[in-house]
Amino acid sequence: MPIATTLSRLALGGALTLTALGAVQAQDDVRIGFIVKKPEQAWFINEQEAATQVGEELGFRVVRLGGEDGQEVLSAIDNLNSQGAQGFVICPPDVRLGPAIMNRAEQYGMKVVTVDDRFVGGDGEPMEEVPHLGMSGYKIGQQVGEALAAEMEARGWDPQEVAALRITNYELPTAKERTDGATDVLLEWGFPEDNIFDAPQQNTDTSSAFSAASPVISQRGDFEHWIIYALNEESVLGGVRATEQYGLAPEDVIGVGINGSGAAFAEFSRSNPTGFHGTVAVSSTQHGQQTAENLYRWITEGEEPPANTETSGTLMTRDNWQDVRAELGL
DSSP, rough: OOHHHHHHHHHHOOOOOOOOSSSSGGGOEEEEEEOOOOOOTTHHHHHHHHHHHHHHTOOOEEEEEEEESSHHHHHHHHHHHHOOOOOEEOOSGGGHHHHHHHHHHHHHEEEEESSOOBBOOSSSSSSSSSSSEOOOHHHHHHHHHHHHHHHHHTTTTTTTEEEEEEEOOOTTTHHHHHHHHHHHHHHHHHHHGGGGEEOOSSSHHHHHHHHHHHHHHTTTTTOOEEEEOOOOOOOOHHHHHHHHHOOOGGGGGGEEEEEEEEHHHHTTTTTSOOSSSEEEEHHHHHHHHHHHHHHHHHHHOOOOOOSSSEEOEEEETTTTTTHHHHHTOO
């Protein structure tokens, strides 16, 4: 079924009651939702906790919900409406759900801010009318590429003898931006394009990445050195686990992820180093706090957030991860 048809049915499904909400609410009566696509992932746990904390400080309530597909998201919005919420922050499970989500939110008179992944309209372009806060996928990807190139150089690796495992998810625009950024830096540095091998993943977690990476590595046994990059650190870790399964030593693998969350902290805390060299850490705490506060100000003061706010990252490795974590409030 075409996605446009699916979105229309989702948006129109169920009996909806239009709720008239004023543009400005009493500050002691504000309730917002914070909906994330993977509520079990450390990044999103931290993000929701940070939003809750700023709510406690400023005097509004945050309702934390998961939305792993379109129907769950629309049900979460219905739930928020029943609780009297005036708006919500969301990281959508599929950016193409933007029009359907906004249709439901507008029927309830709710304000919406996106975080991490930005809504895409029917024309395939970002929905500029919905305020967004997230990292610049391409620039973060460039930082990953720079980290990989620097570490290969530090180890004295000949790029002609190195294989690159690019774990991809091109259904998610931000994922493509990140891997494209890393790829472009590597190619500019002199890495051979023929040595870059794609591993398309079905999801964005470690197990999905492991399943995608394993056959690629097994088919390329002639390479002794590997670099690994993807849209997040969970996916890179899946690639690292795959190299371990095929007997590659940690010193022959350089994996660099993106985020800076519990998955990376656990890896850096291992007694022995692994092929997970580092991650470009971005403050999920900042993302949670800022989007929640932006939405609150919008509801109570009528101050609409900026159309698009981009955050930057810091390379976190086994040597500096605790300092970076403290600096970014992770």
